[in-house]
Amino acid sequence: MRTIYADNAATTAVSEKALAAMLPHFRESFGNPSALYDCGQEAKKALEASRRAIAGCIGALGTEIYFTSGGTESDNWAIFGACHARRERGRHIISTEIEHSAVLRPLDKMRDRGYEVTLLKPDKNGLVTPGQLEDAIRSDTILVSIMTANNVVGTVMPIRELCETARRRRVIFHTDAVQAAGHIPINVRELGVDLLSLSAHKFHGPKGVGALFVRLALKPEPYIVGGGQEKGYRSGTENVPGAAGMAAALLERAENMRAETERLAAMRDRLIENTLKIPGVYLTGSPDKRLPGHASFVIEGGRDSAHLINMLNEEGICASSGSACSASSKEAPHVLTALGCDENTARGALRISLSPYNTEEEIEIIGEKLPRLIGQFRSRREQKILRASARR
Ligand code: PLP
Numbered sequence: 001m002r003t004i005y006a007d008n009a010a011t012t013a014v015s016e017k018a019l020a021a022m023l024p025h026f027r028e029s030f031g032n033p034s035a036l037y038d039c040g041q042e043a044k045k046a047l048e049a050s051r052r053a054i055a056g057c058i059g060a061l062g063t064e065i066y067f068t069s070g071g072t073e074s075d076n077w078a079i080f081g082a083c084h085a086r087r088e089r090g091r092h093i094i095s096t097e098i099e100h101s102a103v104l105r106p107l108d109k110m111r112d113r114g115y116e117v118t119l120l121k122p123d124k125n126g127l128v129t130p131g132q133l134e135d136a137i138r139s140d141t142i143l144v145s146i147m148t149a150n151n152v153v154g155t156v157m158p159i160r161e162l163c164e165t166a167r168r169r170r171v172i173f174h175t176d177a178v179q180a181a182g183h184i185p186i187n188v189r190e191l192g193v194d195l196l197s198l199s200a201h202k203f204h205g206p207k208g209v210g211a212l213f214v215r216l217a218l219k220p221e222p223y224i225v226g227g228g229q230e231k232g233y234r235s236g237t238e239n240v241p242g243a244a245g246m247a248a249a250l251l252e253r254a255e256n257m258r259a260e261t262e263r264l265a266a267m268r269d270r271l272i273e274n275t276l277k278i279p280g281v282y283l284t285g286s287p288d289k290r291l292p293g294h295a296s297f298v299i300e301g302g303r304d305s306a307h308l309i310n311m312l313n314e315e316g317i318c319a320s321s322g323s324a325c326s327a328s329s330k331e332a333p334h335v336l337t338a339l340g341c342d343e344n345t346a347r348g349a350l351r352i353s354l355s356p357y358n359t360e361e362e363i364e365i366i367g368e369k370l371p372r373l374i375g376q377f378r379s380r381r382e383q384k385i386l387r388a389s390a391r392r
Contacts (some may be wrong), residue, residue: 011202013204017248029039032237033229047238052066054250076175085218092117094113095120126335133165133379146175147177152285153290153336160192163190175191178202196210204249209243211246272295284296284297284341295348296349300348304345321333322349322352
């Protein structure tokens with residue numbers, strides 16, 4: 001049976017170009033970029049070329065890009081680093097209720113250290129407004145962290161407008177662009193952000209490598225100390241193959257973005273149209289301000305959609321119940337409850353996230369199979385309830 005991979009918000013396949021860019025750095029020019037001999041210097045050149053290429057894709061300078069181990073590290077560093085840099089100015093941070101745990105958990109840590117954190121409540125589509133942000137900013141606010149696009153519902157936030165609000169009040173603005181980069185245009189100057197997190201495996205690059213954009217004027221606290229790599233801000237021997245793969249993947253996405261976006265949005269809209277014909281299935285997130293390949297739903301009366309995900313898997317379809325991190329948890333996704341879903345409905349979430357490698361034919365196959373599988377999923381659930389009440 002052929003597998004249809006439709007969980008690209010969780011991770012993506014490494015592209016041919018990204019793989020080809022990585023391979024030489026495992027065996028041929030494998031040297032340590034800090035070493036002075038030729039193969040070390042070749043690795044250093046490749047690392048710096050990758051940095052410049054990534055910078056070029058997001059309107060930054062090469063000197064503003066720091067390589068990390070992925071989105072989680074970039075988010076952690078952005079939050080801890082910015083708070084440290086502005087520690088004399090205040091102890092208030094603003095974020096949203098629907099951030100990824102890579103932002104929410106560092107914010108918990110800051111609370112433990114005596115900081116106050118205000119989490120903005122988004123509307124039912126997952127959007128927060130500049131007006132909400134303006135009202136929340138205080139004289140002691142030092143950092144705003146708002147994601148560019150949400151991983152569970154695909155909503156794209158008005159980052160430029162939010163950032164303008166923060167800048168008027170001279171507050172540092174960080175955005176977690178892990179789900180957005182490579183999928184929608186990102187330009188750090190046009191957005192006006194100070195810090196921006198990236199992760200390669202979300203745009204057909206390798207896992208375990210990411211980057212943090214740090215606006216030149218900002219000096220966050222070094223995050224990992226040791227040998228002084230990355231200008232002393234992030235020590236550890238650099239992941240040269242990872243950086244090369246990340247740069248190649250991001251360049252590829254940037255080059256093809258216009259055509260890919262059109263095709264992906266058409267497939268996504270067809271998928272949404274088909275799925276919403278199933279009674280009791282509702283779209284989550286914004287109908288129009290959403291990532292081009294992202295479709296997300298809740299199934300009324302569904303509860304625990306892990307069963308549905310297993311049923312889809314048996315039919316060769318890889319989809320998700322929300323975020324990859326909460327896939328095995330029995331907890332309702334915090335994003336959906338923040339958008340107003342009750343806990344039971346939030347547990348019945350289904351996310352189908354596409355990539356340029358998906359085909360129109362696959363969308364039709366998903367569209368044919370879903371009504372039957374959702375029907376079976378519901379009746380399984382009903383039978384389980386009946387059996388439980390018979391036992392009582
Ligand atoms: N931020 C968002 C919005 C994400 O979706 C993810 C991963 O799912 C992360 C951060 C963490 O990225 P990584 O898996 O590279 O650590």
